[in-house]
Amino acid sequence: MTTIRLSVAGMTCASCVGRVERALGATEGVQAASVNLATETAEVTFDAPADPASLSATLDKAGYLARVDTVVFDVEGMSCASCVGRVERVLAATTGVVSASVNLAAETASATFLVGTTDADELRRAVASAGYSAKPRGQDAPQVDRKADEARGYRGRLIVAAALTLPVFVVEMGGHLVPAFHHWFMGVVGPQTWRFIQFVLTLAVLVGPARGFFLKGIPALLRGAPEMNSLVAMGAGSAFAYSCVTTFAPWALPVSARNVYFEAAAVIATLILLGRYLEARAKGRTGEAIRKLAGMKAKTARVERGGDVVDVAIGEVVVGDVLHLRPGEKIAVDGVVISGESHVDEAMISGEPLPVAKAEGAGLIAGTVNGEGAMTFRAQKVGGDTMLAQIIRMVEDAQGAKLPIQSLVDKVTMYFVPAVMGLAALTVFVWLIFGPDPALQYALVAGVSVLIIACPCAMGLATPTSIMVGTGRAAELGVLFRKGDALQALQGIKVVAFDKTGTLTEGKPVVTDVVRLSGDEATVLAVVAAVEAQSEHPIARAIERIAQDRGLTLPEVSQARAVAGQGVRAQVGDQAVLVGNLRLMEREGVEGAAFAAPLEALAEKGRTPVLVAIDGVPAMVLGVSDPVRATSRAAVEMLHARGLSVVMVSGDTTRAAQAIAAELGIERVEAEVLPKGKAKIVAALREEFGEIAFVGDGINDAPALASADVGIAVGTGTDVAIEAADVVLMGADPRGVVTALDMSAKTMRNIRQNLFWAFAYNVALIPVAAGVLYPVWGVLLSPMLGAGAMAMSSVFVISNALRLNGVVVLK
Incomplete structure (x- = not known):
């Protein structure tokens, strides 16, 4: 099954939308077709025998054109007719290509493709996959704004x-x-x-x-x-x-x-x-939002080729290339730093205002801007695989979506134009029979007025223009609607459930408490950090960090053995060291009385305790916590202010989870929830409250995100979570959930305003144009006034949608 988005020319009103959908839907092999008047696109899901060429022919037969574009490549490496055939075949096999031809003498290849299904970079990579180098002619020409x-x-x-x-x-x-x-x-x-x-x-x-x-x-x-x-x-x-x-x-x-x-x-x-x-x-x-995002793309990159650093077009960068980045330059592709240090402005992607420090091993995102330092980095994702390209694709998908509310409009507009023509004919007939002299003149004026004043354009544009502007503005505010219908679904949300770790909290444990029970604190802490360096647990990294921050030198660890679910037993010099939980201490026969008071104090604060014993003697208790994000409490308060219930879902102990919830002002906590149990919690909360939005960031959140009415993924989370979600927050700020809800509310209100105007306009003015006011007040609408009113109705709908560009982040 293949899904492509065609750019369709010739659509002017909602009737065109219905006609194109019906024509495409009736094509053998087509499973689904959705047409958007505002974007002038048709998204088609199909299988054999349907193909892009047959879909284009279907549109042509229905009286509309699938827009096509042609790109010409200079191809290097072709030497014979078999090369010509190979290049032609890989181009023709690319989804969306209608025709391809190769000229060996001129060393060129020409491909005509359906706009929206592919692009020059993808075609160039197809040629490269066949073993040839291709460079689009005129690739530096400015992109035409259609x-x-x-x-x-x-x-x-x-x-x-x-x-x-x-x-x-x-x-x-x-x-x-x-x-x-x-x-x-x-x-x-x-x-x-x-x-x-x-x-x-x-x-x-x-x-x-x-x-x-x-x-x-x-x-x-x-x-x-x-x-x-x-x-x-x-x-x-x-x-x-x-x-x-x-x-x-x-x-x-x-x-x-x-x-x-x-x-x-x-x-x-x-x-x-x-x-x-x-x-x-x-x-x-x-x-405008798509153009802004597309404008973030770099046009060229400085790449190491054959021992030299050369400027190449962005489409020629391949995975594995080493790129050189100068101060102030845009980053061309996603990659990882291999040398140099700098700060990078990632605000356009993450929404974070402060530049992010980058050094060896750090990730770089295409479209972000380098600061004062020079770096080299290795390309990891290029072309359509970069994060920026994925963001653009998400916004395009959301802008092309058809909301459930649109189904009513489609049913009405399917019969609208024929009904208007019937009304015009009836108007002429009535005036000819009952109108004053000269009846023919009055009949003509009234009939023409009815035809002219009717405006299916406004009805067809009412919903998609608001979706386009709303989702585009949301993207600028750091909220990506992966699925456009989430815009409408968010309106019915009664409860928002947050995963705790990595969503409401930073997701990076830190040592918050150090309680010395015996020995020198620095010495004991250094021993503990040395032991934890042998572990992969996130808490171990937190203990290592505090030792590094204090400038401690770690001793050698001669033996270390993990005890599943309990901790680590190690030998440091001539000392036997235990680092873990109370169960480990009890198992090894360590007297636990000394641990009681610190454990109670940490439990009150919701900290995770790490106990340390050296040679069987209690030596230290560390309190580890996952810090709450600075904006989490504000997000919870804003959701409460909007009348929504907020629930925190966590795998932590009930006491630890409740401590975090109390800090955030969350009254309902579902604690000690296993990863596979989160989807069941979502179902239970839906039964209790109604429609639910779940916010998470990890792989273990994917089932809950998918089962919620609206799944909201934190963009700093895993790819699996993002793929399962309906909405993606580009940054880590949980207030993005509020932004998503507010954009949904404002966009849906805007849609209702547009639909009211479009329907009310036609319901009110078509009878006036037909002459219903003439018997009482002698008023008969001029066709010229009808034309002006019709022209302005569409402009009004679009202008009203554009007001969404003024929506600001509500803090």
């Missing part, structure tokens, strides 16, 4: 349309407002001559800048699948056709109905172009 390019196209067409429409509009509207001007102008030019001039100017608008409405709308209408362009084409076309009859065959109409509406047709087309221009500009801003 929406900005589309907006520029609409702007040019709008200027031409406005210039042609302005004379018609000024004379006609000026004539209505200032009768003296009308009489003077008609006396100079003449009514029939002016009609000919209007015909020429309006025809120029319709066949020039506005021809796209007809080229797309009429074929869709003939296929029995009308959409937004069909409504515009029919509305403007009807006004123009009626005016042509009045101009060139007036005898075919009653004298009272011999009016022209050239200005209506021209103004309608111009206003719709204005709306499309503003919509394209606004849509471009909805993808």
Whole structure:
């Protein structure tokens, strides 16, 4: 089973979305298809016999185009026809490639692929896997912003349309407002001559800048699948056709109905172009988050090749390459430092404001910025495997998601355009039968108004634009929605359960208490650290660190043997050393009375005790604790303030877990929970409270993350936990959970506002356009006003979604 995301051209409204989904879903081999109007993409899951080429053909047959791009490579290493065949085969086998051709004489390879399914770097790596070196031509050219390019196209067409429409509009509207001007102008030019001039100017608008409405709308209408362009084409076309009859065959109409509406047709087309221009500009801003993330990518890297350090394109870096990093440079790929020291600004990834110290063995993340030092590092992840690429992919997946709330919209919009056309026809019929004289003129105005004012665009954009902006803004705030439907699911959460270690706490034990019972404290501590150096336990590392911090010299350990579940027995010089828990001391016959008071004190504070005996005599008690994160209490308080219950889940003893919970203000604790029991705790909490979000970071949290209604993984945790989660916090700050909840609330509120506007607009204004107010108040909506209202409705929806960019982190 394969899933690809196609970039689809030609979609203008919610009706298009339903049509594309149905066409793709009916293709043999397709298991699922989800279309997003805001991103203009279709995510398709399919198996044989379906393939990218057949999916593209399906779209073409439905009247839409899968966008394609072509990249040309300069290929080194080809020497014969078999090389040509090999390169062509690996390119053609890459998912999304429609065609591939190789020219041996020119040493070039050309691949045409479906936009969104692959890219030049992936194709270059495919060629490299066949044993050849490939370099994309023009790879340093700036990436084209498709929406900005589309907006520029609409702007040019709008200027031409406005210039042609302005004379018609000024004379006609000026004539209505200032009768003296009308009489003077008609006396100079003449009514029939002016009609000919209007015909020429309006025809120029319709066949020039506005021809796209007809080229797309009429074929869709003939296929029995009308959409937004069909409504515009029919509305403007009807006004123009009626005016042509009045101009060139007036005898075919009653004298009272011999009016022209050239200005209506021209103004309608111009206003719709204005709306499309503003919509394209606004849509471009909805993808700002992805562009910011993509802008973090380095373009080139300094790599060791053949003993020299050379600048190469980022796509040519391979795993294992040694890269040189200068002060102030962006890090090109994920890797590990092999020499040098510096500080790296990782705020754009982790949200942590302070630069992070880096030295030999430290990890580096692509897109972060080096500080004052020079370093060399080895590439570990390149291309689509880097953390930055994965983050971009997560954001794209979330932005393309379809929320459950969208299903209602899809059902309505499936029948919306045909229903509007039926209403327009009914409107014309009613006016012809019951309308005052001239009935034909009133019928035309009302019918055209109904066609023009209806706006399935706003209905189709209401949900996806909010999702795009909301998830993009969340990413900027350090919250990644891996699954877009988590946006809606978070709204119903009643309880948040936190794993303790590594989530509410630092996950790195530290020695907090040193209680000397006998001997010199420094000497005993050095002996303990020497023994613990033989262990892999995290507590052992904490004891080693405190010895290093105190500058202690560790003695030699001649023998060390672990006692499972109890501690370590060792020989240091001529001393027999025991380091472990009370059970170990009892087993070895050490008198435990001296340990009683320290153990009680540590238990009160929730510390983990480490007991030490030398030659059978109690020597020391160490208290070890996993420090609570500085922001954990604030996170808990913020969740309580939002009316949510908070539960801490821990494998620690009940007493230790309750001490941490008391420090954080958490009333409910589930302690001594085995890893496999966390999913059962989630089920029990759901039964008690309702929908639950679980927050964790470790491999043992994966089942609980997957079973919760919303799983939230701390980004500093394991890959397994992140893969099982619906939401990922890029940093370690538990307040990110609050940010996720707040972004969810604001995004869903924004979606409801958009849906209300889109539906209310159509429900309220379509009857007005049909003329329901005329019998009472004599009000009949002008088609031009309808066109302006329709154009602004989509812009309003997108502009409202863009307000989510102003959401700030609530601390």
